[in-house]
Amino acid sequence: METEINTKNYEKIKKLISSMTLEEKAGLCSGKDFWNLKGIDHLDIPSILITDGPHGLRKELISGDAPVMNQSVPATCFPTASAMAASWDRDLIREIGIALAEECLEENVSVLLGPGANIKRSPLCGRNFEYFSEDPYLSGELAAAHIEGVQSRGIGTSLKHLAVNNQETRRMTINAVTDERALREIYLAGFEIAVKKSQPWTVMCAYNQLNGEYCSQNETLLTKILRNEWGFEGVTVTDWGATVGRVKGLSAGMDLEMPSSSGLNDTLIVQAVRDGTLDQNLLNETVFRILEMILKSNKILKENTNCRYNKAAHHQLARRGAAEASVLLKNDNSLLPLKLAEKHIKIAVIGELAYTPRYQGSGSSLINPTRLDSALEELKSSTGDNVEIVFSEGYDITTNKVDEKLINEAVAAAENADIVLIFAGLTEEYESEAYDRTTLALPPGQNELIDAVAAVNPKTVVILSNGAPVEMPWISRVSSVLETYLGGQAWGSAVVDLLLGKVNPSGKLAETFPIHLKDDPANINFPGGTLTVEYRESIYVGYRYYSSIDKKVLFPFGHGLNYTSFEYGRLKAKLLTENRQFKVRLKISIKNIGKREGKETVQFYVQKKDSTIGRPDRELKAFKKIDLKPKEKKKITLELDRRAFTFWDVGNSDWRVEDGEYYILAGSSSSDIRSRHRIIIRSGEILSEYANQMKLTSPEYFNPVKSDWESNTVFEKLYGKALPDTKKVKGEPFTSESTMEDVSGTFIGRKLNKIIRKIMRKTVGSDNSPSMERMAEAMIRHLPVRLLAIFSRGKVTHKVVDALVLMINGKYLKGLVKLIKAKYFRKH
Secondary structure (H helix, E strand, C coil): CCCHHHHHHHHHHHHHHHCCCHHHHHHHHCCCCCCCCCEEHHHECCCEEEEECCCCCCCCCCCCCCCCCCEEEEEEECCHHHHHHHHCHHHHHHHHHHHHHHHHHHHCCCCCEEEEECCCCCCCCCCCHHHHCCCHHHHHHHHHHHHHHHHHCEEEECCCCCCCCCCCCCCCCCCCCHHHHHHHHHCCCCHHHHHHHCCCCEEEECCEECEEEEEEHHHHHHHHHHHHHCCCCCCECCCCCCCCCCCHHHHHHCEECCCCCCHHHHHHHHHHHHCCCCCCCHHHHHHHHHHHHHHHHHHHHHHHHCCCCCCCHHCCCCCCCHHCCCCEEEHHHHCCCCCCCCCEEEEECCHHHCCCCCCEEEECCCCCCCCCCCCHHHHHHHHHCCCCEEEECCCCCCCCCCCCCHHHHHHHHHHHCCEEEEEECCCCCEEECEEEECCCCCCCHHHHHHHHHHHHHHEEEEEEEEECCCCCCHCCCCCCCCCCCCCCCCCCHHHHHHHHHEEEEEECCCCCCCCCCHHHHCCCCCCCCCCCCECCCCCCCHHHHHHHHHCCCCCCCCCEECCEEECCCEEEEEEEEECEEEEEEEEEEECCCCCEEEEEEEEEEEEEECCCCCCCCCCEEECCCCCCCCEEEEEEEEEEEEHHEEEEEECCCEEECCCEEEEEEEECCCEEECCCCCCEEEECCCCCCHHHHHHHHHHHHHHCCCCCCCCCCHHHHCCCCCCCCCCCCCCCCCCCCEEEHHHCCHHHHHHHHHHHHHHHHHHHHCCCHHHHHHHHHHHHCCEHHHHHHHHCCCCHHHHHHHHHHHHHHHHHHHHHHHHHHHCCHHHH
8 A cells, every 4th residue: 555655656746847847846946935945836836844943843933034033933842952862762752752743733844853963072062952972873873763753743854964063163164074984983873873763854964064075065975875875765955054056066965955045046956957067867856855755744734734732741741851861970878869857957949040940052943932940949839848948049140250249148048958959050151053162161150159058068969951061170079960951841840850759860971071171082173273173083082082091081971870779680692693694682681779760771882802903992882771660670682783893994985893802891881881791703804904004093192191183194194185274374365165254354344244244133033142142143253155145035146245255355346347247236
């Protein structure tokens, strides 16, 4: 039956394409406006709507040609990806995906943009709250679960941002330079898992360049790898404004341009077909994929016209998600959960974030929540008459300055309290799309506050709200730390559930918390120069680096405590071979030896002993989250396939298994290994000569203490050629790829900056938070001149951009002549 339907659909789409003009085909390859795809009325092809996600629906109230970022319909704000990753719970993420789809169905949204599967190369990336992990396997598995959940209800997703988009600084133009092993093993692997397991409707390209070619027109990335190797069947779409050369991009495999270029790039496609530089068959294939998505979505929306979601049920799901995602980092003397006995107990609640929650990040994923829970109010309503709660502000989140008066008031409240709860974290201004952090420190005043309070009351619990790791210089002086990340609209109630023991924390870190920023392997090369960022740490990202050189961290990848304890049995591993392929079957028993029901995430790492090539000490290859009642024991059985033991052999351009001794590690974190099993693999696979040279990527090179980071020799050998310049050469001519920041020192550049600010003000809206204002300013600074054509909605053509570039370079007469030829003055 399914084959019959697919055949009918295929024939219908083929017939539609044969009825379309060349102009209509070209037009279908770009948006109608900012959020809608084009329809063709006389062919009964509808327009469909796509909107921002990924942790909630951001459907703008004012859509079409006048989008306003800070105005959107109310929707459930679920915990962000950085939080949900800490749940390590595929089923929960799938369930939230279904809920997101239900909200899309009510709002007639066809595609929800997300999830983000970019690797957390540096803890400073401003958008880390939207990404899952520093580990590609975990990222891929969780992204796949999200996609499966959303698409199970007939709503499309957009896996983003392909690829190597790991910073916000100059994200629209930066050239990310990485060796091939790092590209395959770290930065593409998560996308590969998600594509192969869940087939997202769309994959969104990144803004940046990858090894010298923009991702929006990178044929190796979009066609050879994504389609031919991974078998992607859906539509590729640009990030908003990521188009550089439209015809080149289409030829490379970029299907859909967003937002609308107001016909400018459609004309280029038509011209290219007519002059023979673009194959019309390729255009037809592109149109087929877009039509297939439009018709599929339209059918589903028609079948669900009366769909209404349950707001209360979705809020409770968000509450459960926030609780599952919270990580108990420290709990000396089992201070948590709070013991609220019959006797009178006084709790000092300190920190403005207790009643003004930081529950999501800033930028294109900013959700208008259906409701918002305050931890302070939830705590008051959840405790009895014997509990006295006193509140002290502690700091001002609007100023981010040390306030001695507020600190002294907090100390006075803490001195007379039985228990102190300090709510701390990164305020809105610290994390956002469009700019990166420059420090791992908490905002000024918060560290001083925690130190001062802990000095007078050791029974201090710190509850953190942040999208990425922070330094904790006070960690030895407080009893407990609960990391809640950005927990969504139900964060307040979820936190109270955890503090009071109604829910047992089961989150595990999906990223490493370093002690200091200088410890991070990417730090010395982040965010790079004005043109290029070099990924010199190669495959040694996060725990792969720290475990390889045995470097102490604040909290390791996979770490998370519980209100109960678990006992691990002996790990058994059996090598199975069939048809020249092999897999390893794992078995282990886990027992809850505590007095509370709890969940444990068992993590399995592969370790290669005496490798002839450079490999991390251990790599995550499987995990399983289980729920155990007190004294209950469960057996876990999993299988590792051949891929779990491979590395990318650059010489063979393929995954290869190295013969020899391996260990399978089972643990509660990357550093807390409870059991291990040794196996010998004899694959007989021949490694290339170049693979052995990759020993150069050993941690000794990438450790700044042990090597000279200024030497290019090793990196050049890995990359295969001399490094490109990382700084703009003084006096070099400006181009259409130059940013507004680059050209701001010129007369024309200053004028253009004023124009762009007016456009951005309309897009972002008024009455914004400081973070939105800072985001808008960063977007303007990093905007390339070429995007004037897109964001002016066709008023500035490509020829006008070329003329402006001449004038920016001081060639006013030539630029003026070009403007006259472009008939610019006649139109404006």
